[in-house]
Structures are given as C-alpha cells and as structure tokens.
Amino acid sequence: MIRNRKIWCAASALALSVALPVMPVHAAPATASTKAVYKDAGAPIEARVDDLLARMTLDEKIAQITTVWLDKVKIFDAQLQLDPAKLAAQYPNGLGHFTRPSDAKGAVSPRVAPGRNPRQTVALVNALQKWATTQTRLGIPILFHEEGLHGYAAVGATSFPQSIAMASSFDTAMLRDVNSVIAREIRVRGVPMVLSPVVDIARDPRWGRIEETYGEDPYLVGEMGVAAVEGLQGVGRSRDLRPGKVFATLKHLTGHGQPESGTNVGPAPVSERELRENFFPPFEQVVKRTGIEAVMASYNEIDGVPSHANRWLLDNVLREEWGFKGAVVSDYSAVDQLMSIHHIAANLEEAAMRALDAGVDADLPDGLSYATLGKLVREGKVNEAKVDLATRRMLELKFRAGLFEQPYADAAASEKITNNADARALALKSAQRSIILLKNDGMLPLKPEGTIAVIGPSAAVARLGGYYGQPPHTVSILGGIRAKVGGKANIVFAQGVKITENDDWWEDSVTKSDPAENRKLIAQAVEAARGVDRIVLTLGDTEQSSREGWADNHLGDRPSLDLVGEQQELFDALKALGKPITVVLINGRPASTVTISEQANAILEGWYLGEQGGNAVADVLFGDVNPGGKLPVTVPRSVGQLPLFYNAKPSARRGYLFDTTDPLYPFGFGLSYTRFDLSPPRLAATTIGTGGKTTVSIDVRNSGAREGDEVVQLYIRDKVSSVTRPIKELKGFQRITLKPGESRTVTFTISPQSLWMWNDHMERVVEPGEFEIMTGNSSVALQSATLTVKP
Template sequence: MYSPTINMARDPRWGRTQEAYGEDPKLTGDIVTAYIKGLQGDHPTYLKSATGPKHFVANNEEHNRFGGNADISEKQLREYFFPAYRQAIEEGNSKIVMTAYNRLNGEPAVTNTWLVRDVMRGEWGFDGFVIGDYGSILMTTKGWGERGYTGHEIYDNYVEATAAVMNADTLDYDNTRLFRRELMTAMEQGKVPQEKLDRAFRNTMRVGLQLGMYDPESLSPWKDLPFETLTSFKDLALEVAQSSMVLLQNEPVDGTPLLPLDKSAIKTVAVIGPNADVLNYGTYSGTATDPVTPLQGIRDYLGNDVEVLYVPWAENEDELQSVPMDNIIQLDNQGLGVWRAEYYNNGQAAGQPIASDNVADVNFDWLDTYPHESQSGQFYAVRYTTEIVPPIGGDYTFGIEYHGTEAKVSVNGISVIDAHHRPGQDHRETRPVRLDANQTYEIEVVTMRRTNEGKHQVRFGWQLPKQDDTFEGGELEVAKQADAVIAVMGISVKYEREAYDRTVEGLPPGQEEMLAGILKANPNTVVVLQSGSSIESPWLKDNMPAILQSWYPGEQGGNAIANTLFGEHNPAGRLPLTYVKSWNDLPPFSDYDLTKGRTYMYFDKEPLWAFGHGLSYTDFTMDKLKLKSKKVKSDGTIDLSVRVKNTGKRDGDEVVQVYVVDKFDRSDKPKQRLKAFKRVSVAASKSETVKLSIDVADLAYWDEKTKDWALGNRYEIRVGNASDNIKLTDTVRVK
C-alpha cells in the first residue's frame, strides 16, 4: 500500500494537503502510526498488508514536483520534517518507504545516501524496502530534460542513473520496467556490484515473506476473510466522518446560536451550493457502493416532516475570451501585442525549436496540416508565450479547448492546466487563477500532438472576474421561502490535487457573492465547507453566523453532515492546520524555513482560526492541573492530569491539548509545541479526569554544535483546547 502520505502540510497552497495529516509532527505521527498498525495487522508472523509512507522527504510543491529543491537545515529536518517518518518506522513498524521526487539541499531524494542509508536504516532501524516515486530515477537523467520536462538532469542516461541509485544504497525496488532492464545492463557493464543487488533483493523479499506471498494460502490468518468485509464500512465511515467535523463558528441569531438546527421548529430548508449534491472525495480514494451526498443526507434525516428546497449550482460555462491585445505587453516590431510561437519536431516541445514567429492569438485548427511549414513527422509541438497585465485584479478563469492533442498552461512557470489527450473528442478544461491588477504575468501554452489523429485543435482564453456582487440565481428565491438555509460551499479536486497546487485562496469565484445575497434574504444561513486544506476567507468569519468544516468526508459524508447540523452528533473535531487570513501572511511557497512564519509554532500574525480550534454544542471548563512531579529525569516521563467538566446541557467530547514551551535559550525556538492530546467524552453536568504522559526525551531539540539531541532544564506545560486557548499552565524541571 503506497500510503500514508505523511509529508508535513507546511503551506496551504500545496495541492496534496488533503492527503496529509496536518502541520504538526506529533499529530501526524500519532495518526499515521495508528493507520499503519491497522493496515498491517497484529499477527506475530504475517502482515495483513505492507504500508508505504511517502514521500521521503519535504515533497510539498506540485507545480515544481519533479525538479524542485528543498533547502532545509538539519535542525529543522530533525525537529519537524523527520519525526512522523521516524514514528511510522520505529513505532508503526512500516515495511515500505517511498522517496520523493524533489531534491533535498541539492541532492535528489532518490540518490540521497544520508537520508536512506544513514538516517532511516542506520538510526531508525528500518528493515523493509525503499521504492522511488514513479519514474523518479528517470528524472535524474539529462534525457528527461531533453524531452521538455523539468527534472534534476544529473546523469547521462538511465543506466548511469540506475547505477548511481544502487551504489548509493537507496532504492531496493522500483515500479518501472526500465529500472529492472537497465539495472541488468549496469551490472553487465560492471557499474553495479553483485552485493548491491543482493541487498535490494533481501530487503524486498523480507517484506514478501512477511506477507506470506511464498507460503501456502492455508497458512494465511486472513484466508477466510469475506470480500464483503472489505466493502462494508458504513458504520466506521460514518463514525470517522462525524468525528472529523469541525465547528468553526456558531454565533447567535436572535439571541440563540444558530446550530444545531431544531428540526421540530422548521418546516422548510433550502439546500444550495456547488457541493450540495456531489460527494467530494480526495484523490486516491476508493469507489463507494452507496455514497450519500449532503443533499441526500439532509433529505433522509428530515424525511417527510420538513420540505427540502434545492437549487442546482450553475457553473459558469461562458465562452472563453481571447486575451485582448491591450493587455499584452509583449510587443512585435510594430508595437502590437503578440504571442511568441516556437515550433518543434517532437511531441514534447523539447530541445531547440526548429522555427519561430509571432501570432496574434492562440486559436488554431489544423486538419492534416502542420502548424508550421518546417515541421514534419507524426509528432510535433508548439510553445506559445506572452506577457500580460490584467485589466483588473481578481479570480480569472483560464481555459483551454483542444482536440487530438495534449495541452499545458502555466502562469509564471507554475502549471495551472495539464490537459491529457482524449481520443476523438473535443474537450475543454478550465481552472481558476487569481491575478493582481498592474502586475506582469508570463503565460505559456504548449500544445503537443502525440497521436495520429488528423484533427489538431487548440484554443486558449480566459473569463474575467465577476464584478456583480449580487447573485441572480434561484438560490435567492428559495432562501426567502425557507426557515433555514444550508449552503454547501468550498473547493474540490478541481482546485487541489496531485500535480496541481492551489492558485486561488479562499472560496472560488462567485461563492462569497452568492452568500452575501443569501444572508440578506435569510439570516438563518449555515455554511458547510468542503476542502482538503484551509479556506482563507475573513469575509466568511466576519459575516456568516455558523460555519461547519466538513473536509472531504467520504461515502457517509452526507449523513455525517446532517447528523451534525441537526444535533444528533455533537461536533468535536479540531483543526490540524492554521487557517491564515491570506497567503500574503506566509513566506514564499518555495521557502521551507519554518522560522519565517510557518505553522502555529512560528506563525507571527493573527490567524483566521488557530491550529487545534474547534467548537462544540456544549461548554467545557478545565481545572485541577496536577503534575505527578515537577522535577523529572531525562529518561523519565511527565505525568499529568486535568479535570474536564461539561457545564452545558448536552453530552459532548472535549479534546485536551498539551503544549510545551522551552523556557531556556536555544536556536529556532518555537512558540510552543504540541506534545500530547486526548479526546474525552463527558456527559452533561459531569466531569472527567484526563491523564496524559509525555516522554521527556520527546522534548529534546537538535543541537547544531554537537550534532545531537539535547534537553533544556525548564519547560512550561500548557493545557487547553486549542493552540490559542490555553487554560492552565505549570512548569517542570529536567534533572
């Protein structure tokens, strides 16, 4: 299983934030360890499956995923980027690790001996096999760059790259046939000694033996597991979805918090929004047999007692407009705005173009002809580039219409559209892009013909940001009729996924404008957000009374949302990310230095919502913080307890979070670090005593002078229910 993805979610722009587990190493490590143990099973001899944590390490930029370089100090690697992997190996006993595409401090992860041999195997005792991310060896070759792709381009050919990987003691296995074929060639040429193959063979076979792949099936402890068991997780799916619901905001309307909605007092509910009648899954999800959308979950919950009014979301499918010449600042010798066209006799736009000229627009339809008379052969490509200054700032829609080709669009070198060939079809793909007024942007469109289809068509255009701040759809009418409105908003894999970083912060175009109109029509409006990362929208917080973050909630998501909105379930999820107000509050995407303002540990601005934040339909207090000892040994534990009292009228869950502050001088000192947490159920008007323990060794920091772990002498223990809501503090000393 090439899972879990445990790269740290250090920046909300990363397209695969949805696959990861948050911005904190302790939180991530605990979740993935439980995940790994569940998948691998607890049999003393046989693994149920072998898990593969990925992508080792610092794989956080989809727009630069193949050739990017992460400059990170050993200190930050040790303290932040490594711990979850270490826990997955040492505690979870994971059997596979996948290396990343990117370079780390100039060295590709796939050939990084220090990462794999010295740290992972030598220090952490990893005894499974290491696999490279798909094609990562090929990306270290010069041929990769010659084909028009961005990579590391270090080795002359694939044989040399394969030899380098084997001799570096990094990979044991690869998922491309090229690796196996070229490895034999490298060995025949004497570039890889036999013992390197033996090492890889032993590491790989060891996992195969633990999986029972070479034993009689009768020995398998799971031989009688019915297939239906693997496809019947509705109860668990509902529990997980409900547990993950985060109540971001619940302000009073007419003196009473809007949520939970009272079914008995409602006759009509309006359900609207782009995510209302779809079930958004994250990438790499399975296929559910009976999924429940938010609309269906709400209808099923309310039954015939309450009328549900639904208006389908109307996507903006207006015609793409060509970029006006007035907005193009790349000029020809007559002072006219133009695109520069470069023509290639290969299907990758690789190497040097065979011809070039200027064109007024990217809008072509070729039938059994070539874009340029100099081109020949079956495969060819054209690269169009220009520079523009947008007429206004806002959320544009970039689009490409194509046939018989593949097409790519990038803005300032960042990919925004990667359109694949669809045989015999006219196709259109669009993507939102935020542009600022009076700024210069380089636009690149590449069309690549790699098939024998006669028709070859490509057209690039955009749609301007919406200027009207009122929404004219049927949503306003049903909002006026309803007792309450449930607006299911947010994003989807259209905006964030593998190979696509987010290009629009906050809500997509049109959503805030619609909500503003809906709120005027009906103040009893609840927003349900769906996303795999944070939503940066101060407007939402300032205007909408109730906001529920539902993420991508899986096959039972609709039921989980309905149960939560109407109070069958009392939400207790907590944010695994800092919600910032704007990406402008963050360092540049490519800057990996946490101390410049990343994560709750170093973020120095006011967040929209803090790491660990989450509300409930009841109220809790915390008191009676007790430390078993205020002086602990370096090899001991910090044992503490705290009383949690439910002072409200509903049963509910509270999440006790324990943060530690280093009360001594050291470099790169964070504001605080999460070191323990526990979710506890407390009945209304009752209290529970929660006990937690922290290994003193987990408080250590990396000393750059000694190149080893070190402990301070004094630490502040902070207990609360969010990183910005600390209730109790005390201090311990390390002897």
C-alpha cells in the same frame, strides 16, 4: 554537491567496485540435487532468501526490483483479460512486482476505463500468480500493491474521510480501525501491499496534496501515522504479515510537504535541523514503534540532492540511525525524474545507478530505469552485489507475506468482505467524528421544520478527494438532509455555482466554470432561497481544484487560498436575502474565507468526508451528533501570511502594516454544541532531572446541556535554550466524551522525549532549565504551569 556528472559516474562505479565483492553476472544454475531451501516454509527467512538468490540469474533478480503498470495492456487481450502467451513473451525472467491489479489498464480514469470489481481482481491476481509459481523457472510469486489512502482505491471498496479529515478527529483508535478495514478489503483480493500512509508535514496549503496528510504538526502526524500502520499491519513490531493485513508503505521521505512556491515536487528549502525537528519525527516514530516494512522516498530535493539519490537520507538516517530493516521503494517514476526533472542524470542508466546506490530497492510503477541495470552490471558499471541487496529486500517481503505458501485469493470472500455493513458503519462514524465546528452564533443545531434551502456546488454530489475509489453507494449532503428531515421540513435545492467544468481527479486539464453561466446559477439560487427559513450552503473545492499535480499537464497547486470562481459571489447574494446561513466547507485545502467567517451564522469544516459524508453532515446539522473535531492545520487569513504554522520560532510573526499576523483559525481549534471547563494543569512533580519523568493532569467538566467530545491538548515550551525553539509544541492529546455535568481527569506523561531538542552540535539532548507546560482545547486557549529540569 555534485558539480560534474561525468566525474561522479566514474567515481561512483569505482567506489562500488572497491566497496563490494565482485559477483558473477550470472549465478550458477541450481542442480537437480540442490535442496530448495527457499521452498521450505519451516526454514528461516534469511536462509530461504540466501538459497533463492544463489539460484537466480542477473535478469531474474532485476525482474524482482522492477514493476509493471502502463505496460500491463501488453499482456491483456482486447477484453483486458490476461493472455498467458503474451505474458510469457513479455516477462521471460518472471515478474517481480505488479502495480494496481484492480485498475483496468494503468493510469486511466475509471470513468474512461472502469476498474475491476472484487471477483475480477481476484481472477487476475490468481491467474498471474499461477503463471508465476508454475510456469517460471523458479516459481517466484508476484508482489502486488494498491493505493489505499482513505479507502481501497478500487471498484466496490469503502471510501472513508480523506486523511486531513481523519486527522481532524484527533482519534487514533478510530484511524486504526479505519485502516484495518482498508487492509482487509485489499488483502482479500490477494494484494499484500498498500502505498499508505502519508506522514508528510504539511507546511504550505497552496500545495494540492495537503489533503493527503495528517496536518502540520510532527507529534500529531506521528501518532496518526503509527495508528494507520497498526491498522494496516497489526499492532506491535512483528515483521511477518498477519492474516487480513497488508504491508504499509510510509511516505514520502521527506520534506515533501513544504515545497518551494507550494508546487508539487518543488525543492524543500529546509535545513538538517528543520528535518530533524519537524519532518523526520513522524517517520522515526513509525519505524521505531511498528513493524513497517516499506518506505517510499519523496520526489523533492533537499539541499540539492533529490531524495531518490540521497544515500545519507535512505541509508545513514533511515537504516542506520532508525534501524529500518525493510525495503525502500520509489515514488512513481521518481527514479526516471532524476534525469527528466532534476537533471542529475543524463539518461535512465545514470538515474538507475544513482537510485540504487542511494538505497532505493524497487523502481515503481514501471521499472524503466532499473530495467537498464542488467546492461550496467555486464558493462562493469554497477556491482551485482548492489542488485542482490535490493533483490533480497524485495524477496524478503514476499516470504514475510507468505506468498510462497499461499499466493491465491478467494473470489467469494472478496465480495462478502468488501464494503460490508460494518465497513459502512465505520465510514459514517469516522465522518461524524471528523467534522469541525468553526463558528456557531446559536444557529446550530438546526430545527427540522419550515423550509430549508440546500445550495452549493457540493450539495448534490459526494466529493471523496484524491486517490478515491469507486464505492457502490455514496450520500451527498442534499441526500443526507432529505433522508433525515425530508418528512418534517420542506427541502429545496439549487446548485448556485459550478467550481470546475469537470471534477475527475484523473483528468489532466482543468477548466474553471464560466462566470456568466455561474451568475445565472446564482440568480436561480437566490430565487430558490427567497422564501425559505434557513440556508445550508456548501462551498469549497472539487477533486480538480485541489489535488496532486503530478505533471506539467496535470496541475493541482494554487497560488491563492480564496474560494475558486464565483463562490464568494454566491455567498454574498444569499446573504443579502437576510436569511440565516450555515456554511459547510467541503474542501481539500484550508480556505481563506474571511468575509464568510465574519458574516455566516455557522460554519462546519468537513474536508472530504467519504461515502457517508452526507449522512454525517446531516447528523451534525440537526444535532444527532455533537461535532468534536479540531483543526490539524492553521488556517491563514490570506496567502500573504504564508508560511503560517502554530509552532513558529519566537522571532517570527512580528507584525504587518495594516493587517494582523493572527490566523483565521488556529491549529487545534474546534467548537462544540456544549461547553467544557478545563482546570489549570497540575504537575505531579515540578522538578525533575534530565532523564526523569512526571505527569500533568487536567480536570475537564461538561458544563453544558449536551453530551459531547473535547480534545484536551498538551503543549510544551523550552523557555531558554542553547538554540532557538518553537513558542509551543504539541506533545500530547486525548479525545474524551462527557455527558452533561460529567467530569474527568486527563493525565499526560512528560518524559525526556517530550523535552528533548537538537543542540548546536546536532545532538539530541534534554537541556536543564524551565519549561512551560500548557494545556487547553486549542493551540491558543491554554493555561500553564512551570516545570524545572535540573542537571
């Protein structure tokens, strides 16, 4: 722990000067006779980087590890078009990195300043690249990045289900396909990098960013993370960027998903053991199984050290233990926050020193802290070799992306590829496969007849979730139902309540809707539903009531998991009519809907389902699609049960007075319109050595009358261990489709990786003993067998 800032600064400067060779502040200028190896496409990338670095001045290097976002307006004219004179004056040493060229002028809501369409984005990218490659001294192209969490966050791009919904599909192949489309739509605009995927472990549903994650389980998150990166970059470990692909950015390393008090950027109260057992595995899996080239550090601190100043995390673990070779980039303004939030730096200069020393290579999105590095090098406080190392890593990305050979994009192709028919079809399929059936007393599927009331704050609007784009077409649940059965059934609509006065994710202030006005809307909904046969009621969140809280004036976390506002009152009033009610949850975080779970006839969990969400919900409601999703998180009965996750330690969950420790819905849970029978697990070998393998097989039969999907899940427990272990851990899953009467055998391999643990010496080992091998279709509906592991 650093107890004296001034002592640290002096010691750090001394350590840097001793550990690294002294470099000149300005590299010698290249002579006319010097061969420009960096311009030779046939030369090895390492040699090209060496050659280019040797030609660069200090200020040119720093330009490569800083970025521009909010200041982009300084290089535009009044019509937000690029002004070459302003550009040259603003960036005399070149421009290394450019944030989100598709937006209009930085961190502004697209409702206030609509972003650039595909052709306009390409025009800006090409103009910037032409300037960079022809008008700057060395002709270094610019690296652009965009957001693409569940679709390219730009005008005209396809919007897919939010990450937590995609995780509910338990379908890695589909997630790979989705991210392949995202990559294609981004790359065709000339952008080779995306800040996605998120592989944080979500351990606190109060946290507004839980919707951005793949859930609470390390294995599930890791498999989804690998699939996402394979979609974005391509399958395999090649580090060179392929056509139609983008560099993925793995984020946020680490502990971000279990913040103190559930509030964004709060400290992560986790030990090294907790990191290695739960938070590290998804990152490690992606690094070791893919060609990931960028990792983003997390805002939070661990054991008093913010991630952006944590050399142990970024160098020792990420680079040395896991073998990561790419670049580490900062989260937005996180280097500055070493000063403004964490208070481990007195100013931006000290913040830059801490981050650079820890291994952060680029300062996103505006480079305010790293802009001070030139002064620090000239004053002898930072060794230029550190700047060289960061610059090298960022330049390597540009060479691997092929930007020195082809920095330009094709405007016509960008319009043809973006949100094409294939992308829209995949948006529908992914939404269909993400929906979870939580309850059904026989109400579903609905018959397309009589009068159906479609009610609720998310009935007539397509909610996309945080980091949404601006797709050209969206389908609400009301629109989807009308399109499917409007000619057969009479559809009536009422809003019922509003949740927040606004639903703009970008808007800082959030105002809950007026209770008095909501009660008027409830009365109108009751009247509209009085004569109907069935009610479809949408409840949940808006993009404001659950979101990333990125500043004190832009909050997104909540201390309650209850439905916001008068939504419960709306349900109660409609229930009093005695009509059958199907609830569709459209939300960003798990909702503690105990009464609704008891009283509704059927419940669907949709999360945010993307641009085709309304059609997907209608397909499920009326039986054209059999829901097969499973919960990627545990749903608590109340916030008082937190923290609540399925892979707890044996001493947890002893019990409460006057209530239960059982969740409202367990991890891995989800129903179907058909019935599946699963056999007990069969081990190919019941005894293996610590380095051995075996397989476990389960027979699955569809004994119902409909075709449907089941997700077969494998859990393992170490019965007796040298340190405490979870009561169960997911170690495999497979989603299968079976016709009525069809059977299939599902087989999982159990390897040392399935059994290993961190012992009391923090060594990863497989300990001899008995392991309970559990299989089933949720984390609670399990059958077991015993595997013996011998020394």
